[in-house]
Amino acid sequence: MITLKRTNSKDPDFVSLVAQLDALLAERDGEENAYYSQFNKIDQLNQVVVLYDDHLPVACGAIKVFSDQAMEVKRMYTAPAHRGKGLATQTLSELEAWAAELGFPKCVLETGKRQPEAIALYEKNGYQRTPNYGQYIGMDNSVCFEKSLA
Helix, strand or coil: CEEEEEECCCCHHHHHHHHHHHHHHHHHHHHHHHHHHCCCCCCCCCEEEEEEECCEEEEEEEEEEEECCEEEEEEEEECHHHCCCCHHHHHHHHHHHHHHHCCCCEEEEEEECCCHHHHHHHHHCCCEEECCCHHHCCCCCEEEEEEECC
8 A cells, every 4th residue: 555654854764765866866877976966965855755655665755945936846766666656646746736735836846868767757747848947057967847836
């Protein structure tokens, strides 16, 4: 049975899943990983979602304030053995609902070209590509998205 928990970045299950995500990104991004990892700290994330399959943490994601109009989706991950079951969409939907509850009209995010499954997830869930923002401007590997929550 799949269950979901809203928590924060101090949650040990979230920390464990993010460690798996970081290992995957280090492998995929190679030398560029050091640049990207500086923007992926988790110590200040107050809106975190962890999904469990029979009490085993298998997926996660977070949102943080990006602007007065948007929350930024961060640290999305599903353990490999649990992919293809809709868990990432379930996580993303919960994060979007939470952002809307907090009064934010849209979500933004950045992912990498080396994460084609992430790009497909966001496009499938109604995200539109936008010009790269902030620290991702000029980064060839970055792909930025946004979605209206209205």
